[in-house]
Amino acid sequence: MVEFGLPDRCLRGVTERRSPRQGRAQYAARVRIALVSQAQPAEALEILRDLGCRPVEHSPTDDPVEIAHDGDAVLVECGADVDPMRTLLFRLRRAGAASVMLAVRSEQVLRVDPGWPFDDLTLQPYVPPELYLRLRILEWRRRDAPNDLHVDVGSMRVDLGARAVDLAGERVPLSPQEFALLAYLTRFRGRAVSREVLLRDVWGLRSIETRTVDVHIRKLRQKLGEAVNIDTVRGVGYRLEAMNKERPR
Structure with missing residues (x-):
């Protein structure tokens, strides 16, 4: 156990195949994965x-x-194909998952983009003491930072947990798909996101021969007014900004 740089007493009951009954009960009372x-x-x-x-x-x-x-946290295990789990990560975040850990094999690490919406990364096969500590860290983060599910952009607040949007303190009624699109643009605010990426990650579609994104962008602009800019990036897609420039017409 010395190789982990932790005293044996910190790992007692974690490295054994069976943890002490009392320790398991205390932890299980709090953490559902x-x-x-x-x-x-x-x-x-x-x-x-x-x-x-x-x-x-x-x-x-x-x-x-x-x-x-x-669960209190979500553990996503990648199999041979990473791409489907990548899409799942975005859908989980839009669904309000607060703590997500991604588990990959060493040969898959280079295929993981740090821009994907996960909170921690661990390797398979698992090392129980490491997995235990990482899960506890997720638990502590969730407990100590309860506002992580709120994203503020100008006078707009996006509540990912409640799947609600407030504008200057007033609730803005959005359809589920409008909210999913806004939450995605908010996460990547300041960056241009292509229609193809939006269709893939928000709708789970591969085809780009559709006006679905444009229609939903137009509805968001109507509902959000001038408080938030959803800029059109010609030849690319859209970029969400706080109110600091004129919205393209």
Whole structure:
């Protein structure tokens, strides 16, 4: 255990195949993990239970809202194909998932973009003490930073947890898809996002022969007024900015 740089007493009950009953019960009383895997996650389930967590198994095809709210944190395991899980990460964040950990194998690390919406990254196969500490850190972050689900852009507040938008203190009624689009643009505010990327990450579509994005952008502009600019970047797509320049007409 010395190689982890932690005293043995910090890892007692974590590195054993079975943790002490009392320790498991105390931790399990607080931490429920939604585990999403492309394969049968037998190893992950066993390790999480040994660490005192309450894992709940989900498929990547399950409703992201159900996954996001079925645990204190979400652990997403990448199988052979990283791309489907990348899309799932964005859907989980739009669904209000507060703490998301991505698990990949060492050969997949270079395929992971730091711009993806996950809060921590861990390697497979798991090292139980490391996984335990990372899960606890996610728990501490969630407890100590309850406003992480609020994003302020000018006078607009986007509440990712409640899936609601307030403008100068007034609630703005948005459809689920309008909210998902606004939340995505808000996350990448200041950057130009192409229509193709928006269709892929917000709608889960591959085709770009559609006016869906443009129609929803027009509706957002009408509802948000002049408080927030959703600029048209010619030949690319759209960019969300706080109120500091004229909106393209």
